[in-house]
Each structure stands twice: as structure tokens, then as C-alpha cells.
Amino acid sequence: MTRKFEGGKLVVASHNPGKVREIADLLAPFGIETVSAADLELAEPDETGETFRENAELKALAAAKAANLPALADDSGLCVTALNGAPGIHSARWAGPNKDFEFAMEKLRRGMIEAGLSDTSAHFICGLALAWPDGHVEYFEGRVDGELVWPPRGEKGFGYDPVFIANGYDITFGEMEPQAKHAISHRADAFRQLVDACFGK
Numbered sequence: 001m002t003r004k005f006e007g008g009k010l011v012v013a014s015h016n017p018g019k020v021r022e023i024a025d026l027l028a029p030f031g032i033e034t035v036s037a038a039d040l041e042l043a044e045p046d047e048t049g050e051t052f053r054e055n056a057e058l059k060a061l062a063a064a065k066a067a068n069l070p071a072l073a074d075d076s077g078l079c080v081t082a083l084n085g086a087p088g089i090h091s092a093r094w095a096g097p098n099k100d101f102e103f104a105m106e107k108l109r110r111g112m113i114e115a116g117l118s119d120t121s122a123h124f125i126c127g128l129a130l131a132w133p134d135g136h137v138e139y140f141e142g143r144v145d146g147e148l149v150w151p152p153r154g155e156k157g158f159g160y161d162p163v164f165i166a167n168g169y170d171i172t173f174g175e176m177e178p179q180a181k182h183a184i185s186h187r188a189d190a191f192r193q194l195v196d197a198c199f200g201k
Helices: 017-030 052-067 101-114 178-184 186-199
Strands: 009-012 033-036 071-080 121-131 137-148 164-166
Touching: 009 017, 009 052, 017 033, 017 071, 017 178, 017 186, 052 071, 052 121, 052 137, 071 101, 071 186, 121 186, 137 186, 178 186
Parallel strands: 009 033, 009 071
Antiparallel strands: 071 121, 121 137, 137 164
8 A cells, every 4th residue: 555645744865966956846736845954964875776766765865864854755867778778876976976967968978879779768766665654655757858969958958858859759858948857758657547546535
């Protein structure tokens, strides 16, 4: 039986301002008050999992137990077909300790050129874990497929958004208005599942 979120405050278990903002926007229609792990000065747990699910659950549980509140964690990444799914769960790590995604996107481009890889297909995955202080977790996973483009375009998204064009579109996630991206993104896909299961009637 899926556990429902009964209202009140929800911790967004992330220290990434772009991700916190996007999650807060997605939750806003439900009147849910969000507070970030950074605002609560919660420590960032080591992401020792080998899958999006393991890392999302690890982060959600750590925040829920530390704050004694339900917590929502997202583990997401860009999976490039030609690189056997890399950077995948290591997407943020490719950006280094300073979270320099311009560096990460250039690393991606150079890696593909050096390997002589011409397949530009890729997809984003978003794993969402909603955890309670008692250790209960609900998990959902979303996906969006598309192509990589260079040079990066647009400044409206975050992370790898400026080099990703979703199938059926001609602009990058970085060029897309937030509401348009929210309608089709991997995070939106996972959120629809979360809302139906945990926030629905």
C-alpha cells in the first residue's frame, strides 16, 4: 500500500539551488511548504549507491531522519548512449567540487570526439524518493529521451540542460521556459507518478 503525504512541511533533500527551485515549482500547486536541506544546514551524505534509486533513497532517508520531517530526494543524471550510459549517476561529479557544468559539458564533448563517437542520442533519468523519519520510502523514476548538441545553448536551465534537446523539439532545455520544461522533463515524468501515488486523493 502506497503511503500518502499528509501535508505539512517537506524537506527537499538537495543543496543544488536549481534543483530545489524546480522541485518547489512542481510542488507549488499542491500547497506544500518546502524547505531545502541547505536551509536546514543538513550534511550532504556520500552518494555511495550504484543506481539512481539507491542514491535517491539514501539522500531522502538521511534528510528525513536528520530533520524529523518527510523528505524528498532526487537523483538524476544524463545518460549518453555512445558512452555506455555515462556520466549517469556520476553526472554531478563530472562537474567537480565547484559544480562547474561548463567544464562537465566540455569534458563530455571532448570525450566523445576523442573516442570518435558520432551517436548523439542521450536521455535524462530522474529517480525520486519520498522518505519518512520512520524509514518508509516511496520511489518513482522518470525519463526523457533526446539528442546532444554543441555548443551549449541557453541559460534558463541548469546542469547539462544547455546541450540537451528532447525528441520532438528544436531548442535545448537551457533555452526552454521553465513551465515548458516542467511539462516534458524526466523530473516532471517522475513527479507525475509521485503526485498520483502520494499526493492524490
